[in-house]
Amino acid sequence: MMTRRTFLMRTAAAGALAFSGGVFFSRCGGTGRMDFAEPHRGKEIPGLDPLSRDVLYQASLAPSGHNSQPWIVSLAAADEWVLRADPSRRLPAVDPDNREQLLSMGAFVENLVLAAAGHAIQARVEITARSPFDEEIARVRLSKIGRPSHEEAAARIRTRRTIKKGLLPHPVKSADIRDLGEDLPDRLFFFPGDSSHGRCIAEGTVESFRTQSTRDEAQREFARWVRLDRAAAGRHRDGLTVEGMEIDGFAGWYLRKFAAPEDFLKPAYRNKGVDGIAELVKEGAGWLVITGDPGPGGLIDTGRRFERMALRCRDRGIGIHPMTQLLEEESGRALIAANHDSGMIPQFVLRIGYVENYPKPVSLRRPVDWFVTV
Numbered sequence: 001m002m003t004r005r006t007f008l009m010r011t012a013a014a015g016a017l018a019f020s021g022g023v024f025f026s027r028c029g030g031t032g033r034m035d036f037a038e039p040h041r042g043k044e045i046p047g048l049d050p051l052s053r054d055v056l057y058q059a060s061l062a063p064s065g066h067n068s069q070p071w072i073v074s075l076a077a078a079d080e081w082v083l084r085a086d087p088s089r090r091l092p093a094v095d096p097d098n099r100e101q102l103l104s105m106g107a108f109v110e111n112l113v114l115a116a117a118g119h120a121i122q123a124r125v126e127i128t129a130r131s132p133f134d135e136e137i138a139r140v141r142l143s144k145i146g147r148p149s150h151e152e153a154a155a156r157i158r159t160r161r162t163i164k165k166g167l168l169p170h171p172v173k174s175a176d177i178r179d180l181g182e183d184l185p186d187r188l189f190f191f192p193g194d195s196s197h198g199r200c201i202a203e204g205t206v207e208s209f210r211t212q213s214t215r216d217e218a219q220r221e222f223a224r225w226v227r228l229d230r231a232a233a234g235r236h237r238d239g240l241t242v243e244g245m246e247i248d249g250f251a252g253w254y255l256r257k258f259a260a261p262e263d264f265l266k267p268a269y270r271n272k273g274v275d276g277i278a279e280l281v282k283e284g285a286g287w288l289v290i291t292g293d294p295g296p297g298g299l300i301d302t303g304r305r306f307e308r309m310a311l312r313c314r315d316r317g318i319g320i321h322p323m324t325q326l327l328e329e330e331s332g333r334a335l336i337a338a339n340h341d342s343g344m345i346p347q348f349v350l351r352i353g354y355v356e357n358y359p360k361p362v363s364l365r366r367p368v369d370w371f372v373t374v
Contacts, residue, residue: 031233031256032243032362037335043369051119052142056368058115058157062107062307065091066225067363069238071108073372081140083109086371093221094328098132098159102296105137105348106303107310112140113313114153120145129296130229137300156311161361163319164246167284167353169193176316183305184290190352191284199291200339201326201349202281209260209277209330213270226261233364243362281323284353289319294346302347318360332358 045053045144056073064070070089074082085101093102111123116123124141128134172190182189191198212218225239234240242252263269290309292302326332326349336346 008113009286031230032360033364034360035230036234036237043367044373045075045369046158046374047078048281048368048372049078051121053114053368054116054122055119055123056153056372057365059108059112059159060110060365060368060371061361062104063162063310063322064104064107065245066222067093067239068104068225069366069371070104074181075372075374076139079142082136082141083140084135084139085258087135091107091221093215093217094324097345099294099299099327100324102129102132102299103303103306104138104354106300107306107307108303109138109140109300110304110307111157113304114150115157116142117145117150118148118154119150123249125337127297127300132299133295134296134349137296141249146194153311157313159358159361160310160314160360161267161359161363163355163359164280164321166355167213167285167319167321167351168169168355171283172285172318172354177272179316180309180312180318182287182312183308187291187302187305188309189289189291190286190291193282193284198286200335200349201287203280204332204335205323205326205349206274208329210274211329211331213273213327216265219265219270223261224265227364228259228261231299237364239364239372241362241364244364281351284319284321286352288348288350288352289346290348290350291345294347296343299347303335304350313352314358317354319353319355323349323351 048056060069060071068091070086072084075086076082085105086099088097090101098309106320110204113123122143122145124143126139126141127137128139129137141166171192177188191201193199193202205287211241222240227233227236227241242255247255263304290302290306292298292305310320326336327346336344
């Protein structure tokens with residue numbers, strides 16, 4: 001029989017798990033990135049010197065859906081790397097066309113190029129993917145340059161993070177919008193939250209989240225990437241931790257001690273998740289939309305440009321939160337198509353706002369030797 005204490009604990013859990021799509025109430029510590037050994041200090045890899053290892057570690061700090069970290073690096077030679085997409089890390093329920101995976105690979109490439117330059121290494125990238133499902137994405141050839149460039153990029157790369165909560169409603173300065181769009185000419189659009197377009201995006205996001213919350217395959221896929229306790233976090237070093245989902249206090253403690261990933265499949269949690277998203281979209285100053293070519297090369301290029309923009313956001317104390325359901329669900333894509341001409345193809349929908357204090361990154365990262373093959 002269920003005791004009164006068990007009933008209260010389970011009721012609290014329902015509240016803690018309210019946002020079943022990965023957006024929760026607040027930040028906390030416990031099983032964050034720095035609670036484990038630095039990923040770049042893993043096992044030695046033949047043919048990979050310490051500088052190259054650090055370059056790959058910084059590259060791996062790129063964002064990815066569900067923090068799936070879909071990259072593999074094969075060492076063809078000391079000065080030539082082959083970048084591959086790991087098919088075991090695909091998200092077919094929410095990303096059946098590998099669109100988001102290619103965007104993440106683009107962000108990985110951009111971090112790699114910037115990190116290499118900081119170590120006086122030029123990384124020349126040749127995109128080799130010809131279809132969204134090609135495992136080989138690109139080849140990278142390395143050569144020494146006279147002196148380091150983009151040295152400041154390392155600090156930005158290491159401290160960049162997605163911020164879900166605490167986006168302020170203050171208007172974004174025009175100068176900041178111009179700067180964020182520097183690498184995205186005619187491809188970045190800002191819509192204030194109180195504009196008709198901003199409200200349309202918010203409403204469409206909630207409805208798309210509602211639709212996705214009813215799809216069992218999408219919820220099961222999400223649950224597969226949840227890492228609630230320290231053992232799971234240490235075993236996988238990827239996915240969505242309690243910290244990454246921004247839960248603290250009693251809720252965070254309960255999740256680590258008593259909850260299981262399959263709890264996210266329960267109807268009560270799905271329904272409360274929709275309510276939570278409806279509140280969350282009210283936060284922040286508005287929305288950024290980034291467009292781009294839908295081909296493999298175009299998606300990788302857009303991912304690279306997005307990452308440069310995200311690093312600029314870090315410098316300006318601006319938080320960005322990708323809300324991808326609008327692009328993942330047919331209802332969201334239909335809404336976009338109905339309000340834009342066919343030439344506008346969104347690849348990112350981002351909630352944006354200033355933050356009082358830019359928080360430290362917490363999402364886990366795998367050791368370099370886990371994703372490098374010789």
